[in-house]
Amino acid sequence: MMTNYTLVAPCFFGLEKIVAREVTSLGFEIIKTEDGRVTFRTNTDGIAKANMWLRTAERVLWQVAEFEAYTFEELFQGVKSIDWQKYLPEGAYFPISKVSSVRSELFSKRDIQSITKKAIVEKIKLQYGSDEYGMIREDGETMPVFVFIHKNRVTISIDTSGDALHKRGYREIATAAPIRETLASAMLALTPWRPGRPLVDPMCGSGTILIEAAMRGINMAPGMNREFISESWRIIDKAIWRQVRKEAYDQIVDQDFKIYGSDIDSEAVEIARENAEIAGVADYIEFSVADMADFTSQDQYGFIITNPPYGERLEDEVSVERLYAQMGRMFKKLPTWSLYAITSYEDFEYCFKRPAERKRKIYNGMLRSDYYQYPGPKPPKIKN
Numbered sequence: 001m002m003t004n005y006t007l008v009a010p011c012f013f014g015l016e017k018i019v020a021r022e023v024t025s026l027g028f029e030i031i032k033t034e035d036g037r038v039t040f041r042t043n044t045d046g047i048a049k050a051n052m053w054l055r056t057a058e059r060v061l062w063q064v065a066e067f068e069a070y071t072f073e074e075l076f077q078g079v080k081s082i083d084w085q086k087y088l089p090e091g092a093y094f095p096i097s098k099v100s101s102v103r104s105e106l107f108s109k110r111d112i113q114s115i116t117k118k119a120i121v122e123k124i125k126l127q128y129g130s131d132e133y134g135m136i137r138e139d140g141e142t143m144p145v146f147v148f149i150h151k152n153r154v155t156i157s158i159d160t161s162g163d164a165l166h167k168r169g170y171r172e173i174a175t176a177a178p179i180r181e182t183l184a185s186a187m188l189a190l191t192p193w194r195p196g197r198p199l200v201d202p203m204c205g206s207g208t209i210l211i212e213a214a215m216r217g218i219n220m221a222p223g224m225n226r227e228f229i230s231e232s233w234r235i236i237d238k239a240i241w242r243q244v245r246k247e248a249y250d251q252i253v254d255q256d257f258k259i260y261g262s263d264i265d266s267e268a269v270e271i272a273r274e275n276a277e278i279a280g281v282a283d284y285i286e287f288s289v290a291d292m293a294d295f296t297s298q299d300q301y302g303f304i305i306t307n308p309p310y311g312e313r314l315e316d317e318v319s320v321e322r323l324y325a326q327m328g329r330m331f332k333k334l335p336t337w338s339l340y341a342i343t344s345y346e347d348f349e350y351c352f353k354r355p356a357e358r359k360r361k362i363y364n365g366m367l368r369s370d371y372y373q374y375p376g377p378k379p380p381k382i383k384n
Helices: 016-025 046-053 072-080 109-128 181-189 208-217 238-250 266-279 317-332 348-352
Strands: 005-010 029-034 037-042 061-068 096-102 145-150 153-159 199-201 259-263 285-289 303-306 338-343 358-364 367-374
Touching: 005 046, 016 029, 016 037, 016 181, 037 046, 046 238, 061 072, 072 109, 072 153, 096 109, 109 145, 181 208, 181 338, 181 358, 199 208, 208 259, 208 266, 208 285, 208 303, 259 266, 266 285, 317 338, 317 348, 348 367
Parallel strands: 096 145, 199 259, 199 303, 259 285, 303 338
Antiparallel strands: 005 037, 005 061, 029 037, 061 153, 145 153, 338 367, 358 367
């Protein structure tokens, strides 16, 4: 069994620093941070820990090699030169599941995929042998291979997650255009909210932001209610996964706090309640059917964190402008509150009638969104 792993955590563009902070908090050593990915070094239990605890990364990839390739022959030889016996046990099934090429000489994804597969098969034949027909076995555990080429630099990795990390296991039903769980968690990480401070999402949809907040609030590992593809691998001791999962359960802290979500759509509210129940955080969230424009509160120094409807969730641009204007009027009535909203609608500030104090670009795939931040005043310190 290997004792050191180089892992890569891909993420949305704009979230690299947040992912790096999470990696560091797990005690892992960061090797480099690039656009859309954080590379780090771990020990034997690192694959299990990273999958279990990373809230804002999209996957955990096990990097097996890096080399330069300007031709398909160089790609073939580079992949074939890898000691695949160290990574793929005999009989493992290794589909070339993901190919990405950016600003490189090699750009045909189909050719990259077939050449990579052929090179691995050739090396496996030399290391494990083949049957009388020259075929190799692939009837064991699944170990998907990812190929990432950027400026002719090839990175070969094996996916340890399976389903992407945003699939926590609690969102069985979703409303139209739901926010991804990893992005919702990143939105929370970019605020000073802590359990005990008022938190409201008045356009909660399927409840993702509030569920992620509740999970953070009780220190529930985001991967606790799901399985990962690498749990079935022979090269990782099952005892490691059992221990990491047990530690995750032991680290849950039952705190006394309540957060609130509402939506004008009663069906969305029902979906949100069900999702919170599945996630195991229903006791911390109170949902109701209400119009965002009517929201008000007697509480001080609260937070509104929301993904307001746009596009699929609204019928036309006039609706968008009207909604964001209503948001601005609602927020005016809460002078000590903070508001954080993400949208791809470029004229948000104009409709909201107030420029954001901070604005962060975040790319959801190829879709650019902006995270508009309106931090309110800090609550006064309580004197002893």
